[in-house]
Amino acid sequence: MALTTKDIALLAGVSQSTVSRSLNNSRLISQETRERVLKIAREQEFEFNANARGLSTNRTHTIGIIFPDEYLDFGVNLYFGSLHTHLRETLEKRDLDLIIAFSQNRFTGADNIKRLIIRRKVGGLIIVRSRMAPETLEFLHQSGIPLVFLHFHQESTKLEGIDQVYTDHVKGGFLGTEHLIKLRHKKILCISAGEGSEYQQRRRGYRNALETHHIPYDESLILYGDRSFQSGYDLVMQNRGLLDTVTAVFVHTDVMALGVLEALKERNIKVPEDIALVGYDDIELSTYFHPHLTTVHQPREKIAVLACERLFEMIGSKKVKRGKEIQIQPTLVVRESCGGKTADR
Amino acid sequence: MALTTKDIALLAGVSQSTVSRSLNNSRLISQETRERVLKIAREQEFEFNANARGLSTNRTHTIGIIFPDEYLDFGVNLYFGSLHTHLRETLEKRDLDLIIAFSQNRFTGADNIKRLIIRRKVGGLIIVRSRMAPETLEFLHQSGIPLVFLHFHQESTKLEGIDQVYTDHVKGGFLGTEHLIKLRHKKILCISAGEGSEYQQRRRGYRNALETHHIPYDESLILYGDRSFQSGYDLVMQNRGLLDTVTAVFVHTDVMALGVLEALKERNIKVPEDIALVGYDDIELSTYFHPHLTTVHQPREKIAVLACERLFEMIGSKKVKRGKEIQIQPTLVVRESCGGKTADR
DNA sequence: CTGTTAGCGCGTTCAG
DNA sequence: CTGAACGCGCTAACAG
Numbered sequence: 260m261a262l263t264t265k266d267i268a269l270l271a272g273v274s275q276s277t278v279s280r281s282l283n284n285s286r287l288i289s290q291e292t293r294e295r296v297l298k299i300a301r302e303q304e305f306e307f308n309a310n311a312r313g314l315s316t317n318r319t320h321t322i323g324i325i326f327p328d329e330y331l332d333f334g335v336n337l338y339f340g341s342l343h344t345h346l347r348e349t350l351e352k353r354d355l356d357l358i359i360a361f362s363q364n365r366f367t368g369a370d371n372i373k374r375l376i377i378r379r380k381v382g383g384l385i386i387v388r389s390r391m392a393p394e395t396l397e398f399l400h401q402s403g404i405p406l407v408f409l410h411f412h413q414e415s416t417k418l419e420g421i422d423q424v425y426t427d428h429v430k431g432g433f434l435g436t437e438h439l440i441k442l443r444h445k446k447i448l449c450i451s452a453g454e455g456s457e458y459q460q461r462r463r464g465y466r467n468a469l470e471t472h473h474i475p476y477d478e479s480l481i482l483y484g485d486r487s488f489q490s491g492y493d494l495v496m497q498n499r500g501l502l503d504t505v506t507a508v509f510v511h512t513d514v515m516a517l518g519v520l521e522a523l524k525e526r527n528i529k530v531p532e533d534i535a536l537v538g539y540d541d542i543e544l545s546t547y548f549h550p551h552l553t554t555v556h557q558p559r560e561k562i563a564v565l566a567c568e569r570l571f572e573m574i575g576s577k578k579v580k581r582g583k584e585i586q587i588q589p590t591l592v593v594r595e596s597c598g599g600k601t602a603d604r
Numbered sequence: 605m606a607l608t609t610k611d612i613a614l615l616a617g618v619s620q621s622t623v624s625r626s627l628n629n630s631r632l633i634s635q636e637t638r639e640r641v642l643k644i645a646r647e648q649e650f651e652f653n654a655n656a657r658g659l660s661t662n663r664t665h666t667i668g669i670i671f672p673d674e675y676l677d678f679g680v681n682l683y684f685g686s687l688h689t690h691l692r693e694t695l696e697k698r699d700l701d702l703i704i705a706f707s708q709n710r711f712t713g714a715d716n717i718k719r720l721i722i723r724r725k726v727g728g729l730i731i732v733r734s735r736m737a738p739e740t741l742e743f744l745h746q747s748g749i750p751l752v753f754l755h756f757h758q759e760s761t762k763l764e765g766i767d768q769v770y771t772d773h774v775k776g777g778f779l780g781t782e783h784l785i786k787l788r789h790k791k792i793l794c795i796s797a798g799e800g801s802e803y804q805q806r807r808r809g810y811r812n813a814l815e816t817h818h819i820p821y822d823e824s825l826i827l828y829g830d831r832s833f834q835s836g837y838d839l840v841m842q843n844r845g846l847l848d849t850v851t852a853v854f855v856h857t858d859v860m861a862l863g864v865l866e867a868l869k870e871r872n873i874k875v876p877e878d879i880a881l882v883g884y885d886d887i888e889l890s891t892y893f894h895p896h897l898t899t900v901h902q903p904r905e906k907i908a909v910l911a912c913e914r915l916f917e918m919i920g921s922k923k924v925k926r927g928k929e930i931q932i933q934p935t936l937v938v939r940e941s942c943g944g945k946t947a948d949r
Numbered sequence: 950c951t952g953t954t955a956g957c958g959c960g961t962t963c964a965g
Numbered sequence: 966c967t968g969a970a971c972g973c974g975c976t977a978a979c980a981g
Contacts, residue, residue, distance in 0.1 A: 261722060263974055274952045279976065289950060306722040310664070311974030313655035314957050321703070321725070331689055333888040340681055347704070352711045356703050356725060358666070359692070366697045377606060377651040380666070380701060488892045521893055543678040547833045548866055548893070608958055619968045624960060634966060656958030659973050 262305050270303070271296050282307070313379060321356040322570065323381035325372060327388045328361055334487050334514035337542050339387065342409075345563035346385065353571065362389045370395055376402050383570045385409055388457075393417065405573035407566045411457040412586070420582040422573075424566040428457045431555040431589040432464020433471075435509050435537045438553070438591055440472045442598070444507035444535060446480065450494055450519060451511040453483040461511050461539065480505070484515050491518025495526070502526075506534060507597075513538040513545045513554055520548065520596070531598030541592055550595035557589050607650050615648070616641050627652070658724060666701040667915065668726035670717060672733045673706055679832050679859035682887050684732065687754075690908035691730065698916065707734045715740055721747050728915045730754055733802075738762065750918035752911045756802040757931070765927040767918075769911040773802045776900040776934040777809020778816075780854050780882045783898070783936055785817045787943070789852035789880060791825065795839055795864060796856040798828040806856050806884065825850070829860050836863025840871070847871075851879060852942075858883040858890045858899055865893065865941070876943030886937055895940035902934050 264278040271278065273292060280288045281296035282305075299305075313319045324346060329335045343359075350357055358381055360371040372395055375381045383405035396417050399406060408423045439447050449465050452458040462481065469476050482498065484490030491510060495502060495518075502508075502523075510516035516538035523530055530536050530550055538545055538554035545552035565585055573579050609623040616623065618637060625633045626641035627650075644650075658664045669691060674680040688704075695702055703726055705716040717740055720726045728750035741762050744751060753768045784792050794810050797803040807826065814821050827843065829835030836855060840847060840863075847853075847868075855861035861883035868875055875881050875895055883890055883899035890897035910930055918924050 261724070265974075275974090276953080276976080277951060279974095280951085283976085287950060292950085304718070304722070306719060308659070308974050309723040309725050310655045310658035311957090312976080314653070314659050314959090315974080315976045317957075319655070333686075336685055336689075337682075340685055341678075344676055344681075348710070351706075351709055354709065354712060354714070356705065356720070358701050358703055360701065361696075364696055364699070365693070367699060369699070373649070374651060375701070377649070378654040379606070380654050517892070525894065544889075547862070549870065609960095610958075620959080621961080621969080622967060624958095625967085628960080632966060637966085653958050656973090657960080659957090659975090660959045660961080662973080 261308070262303050263308065264305075267296065267300050267303065267305055271299050317379065318574075319379060319382040320354065321358055321381050322350060322383040322385065323358045323360060323372075323375045325360055325362050325384065325386045325389055327390075328363075328365075329486070330361070330387075332486065334512065337514055337544060338512070338540050341542070342387065342559045342563060345560045346567065349564050349567040362386075362391055362395075373398055376404055383574050385566055385570065388455075403577075405570050407570050409562065409566050411455075411460065412584070413456065422569055422581060422583050422585075424562055424569065424585045424587070426557045426562065426587045426589050428460035428589075429464040429467065431539060431557070432461035432466075432509075432511075433468045434464070434589065434591045435461075435539060435555045436465045436468035437472070438593070438597065439507045439509060439535060439537060440468060440474065442507075442535060445474055446505040446507070448501065448505040448508045449481045449511070450491060450508060450515060451481060451483055452486045452515070454485075458511050465509060486512050486515060488514050488518040488521075491515030492522045493518075495519050495522035499526070502528070502534070507536070508534060509537045509539075511539045513540040513542045513552060516552055516554070517544065517548065520550075520552075530596050535597040537597060546594070553594045553597045554592050555589050556592045558587055561587055606653070607648050608653065612641065612645050612648065612650055616644050662724065663919075664724060664727040665699065666703055666726050667695060667728040667730065668703045668705060668717075668720045670705055670707050670729065670731045670734055672735075673708075673710075674831070675706070675732075677832065679857065682859060682889060683857070683885050686887070687732065687904045687908060690905045691912065694909050694912040707731075707736055707740075718743055721749055728919050730911055730915065733800075748922075750915050752915050754907065754911050756800075756805065757929070758801065767914055767926060767928050767930075769907055769914065769930045769932070771902045771907065771932045771934050773805035773934075774809040774812065776884060776902070777806035777854075777856075778813045779809070779934065779936045780806075780884060780900045781810045781813035782817070783938070783942065784852040784854060784880055784882060785813060785819065787852075787880060790819055791850040791852070793846065793850040793853045794826045794856070795836060795853060795860060796826060796828055797831045797860070799830075803856050810854060831857050831860060833859050833863040833866075836860030837867045838863075840864050840867035844871070847873070847879070852881070853879060854882045854884075856884045858885040858887045858897060861897055861899070862889065862893065865895075865897075875941050880942040882942060891939070898939045898942045899937050900934050901937045903932055906932055 265275045268275040268278045278296050281293045330339050347357055362372055364371055385407050388410040408421055410425055411428055412425045451462050466476050482494050484494055510519050528534055538552045541554045541556035545554055610620045613620045613623045623641050626638040675684050692702055707717055709716055730752050733755040753766055755770055756773055757768060757770045796807050811821050827839050829839055855864050873879055883897045886899045886901035890899055
């Protein structure tokens, strides 16, 4: 049932190591025997035993992806789900398998990152937006495992030497806000999320844009949700007075923006006529409902591809200098939720 | 950095095999030494090398989940994504890792199922709604690998001896339809999907319900979409005449139902006043927009847990009889999209 | 270029 | 109850 290199060797009338060399594209083999062995291996649908291979080479053709716990939130999954898809796609091209885990086992409490590494289940790791214990971080450094952090930029001396691929959320916050400013909006409500550096960065961008355009920054124009549709909806319902004083809203996730949109509809506030709306993420859902959401696009595919390629480099050679930081620029996708060129009220 | 049983043995002043036995709960060991070894192993954060272990036991603590290619569709992902979550959760309790793959590598064209098995990367497999080549099926039978098919029931002699866990989609189709019938609807449009046995089964349930209640079945009242939001939307827009003659619509995925809802809103047809609407799946999204969707709920968590437990049985013992079929009953979740008790028009 | 040999880390006889 | 020795399937020196 399960053939070994030894079996193939027997069939080909050569030694086991010749089979190994042939199948591994060693140069120490004649073209002729290589082809004969390859042919037989193909016919027999031979595949290496990954365990044996991993044991002797200490290399696993599997990489681990660590998602944050919030991945379980429906709204968050909407965004990360597509990241996941792109990562899988990129890895598939290299015939690499994918183990997905959270940073911590929710039942045993075990540290999944450490476990996967010590057990040698993965040969590289992509860590998406996870906070982690300093101890784990220290461990990652020491282990020297190929590693990329994804999603947002973290500044910390502890992270020196760790590769990061991320979009510039400050820029994204700036873009969304500036778009509204150019449409002559002056009072722009910002609905952000309390937890997560990326939201903090988006708020910084919001503020930068205001200041660049000499509009006073007003803290009371910032509301905090929890990234969920419901929280977007609720914030609108609970802040009716405030909503009546603004002409635009910049929401820091599309899912929340859709909640905002739904609430505004119920309150008979028209988008974009009465209030202009800008979202963030550019999830597919944002083009389903009317008006289609103008939003800040994050190039998920690009991030995924770059992170994987960087990982491949590190896996390919121990000599690669660690600690590269790759920043991707977000773009603004203009659709319907901000209306035309101007907006006076 | 990476400790082996040998290292632990040295620290404990015993032999390597004693360490192995202690850590594997062998009975051939004194309580005393076992505890001493365990203590040291814990202190050192020892973890087995999964490759070595897999090589010598031929057991991998990893199970593979095969998703259908449609998993890439946003709308489909919305449903399967949550199944994925529940599966992960159940496996995590047993400290099992998860490799996720499609049945076929989209670039190399390789058969991922065969590959994962032959390479010994997984010790069990959960296959979600995948069609597969007869050859692969034959291979699965021969391999004897613990295996569960998920999502919908397939009848075929080829599948004898393969475990299946699924919801009764015929029943689901019946429930959704009957709910509308009880609300006095007689002309019920059915928006289904062309591809996929589960949709065929739901249509059968639709027909059963009509016939049970002596309402003539009319083929022209069935429309076929492709599971996407857009197709639900388009079907409404393209069949204006037909829509005007019915009082209710039963849509076979929630995502399409939301598309239908959006189109109806644009056409100023009120739900539920003018048309009652029932969806299928009960995805979280269906409670976001108003009116909240009445829909057929599939107990995803239950399916996931049962499938995993069944898998554990098979992994635990070779003697388990294969071919068990576990059917789960869907339920109707009544929300707002069908209005109150009656509906005349 | 090819075959022989020695591990990789663990589970598992086989002796004691 | 414990230790020594072997083998899982493969890669990587080491000879030829």
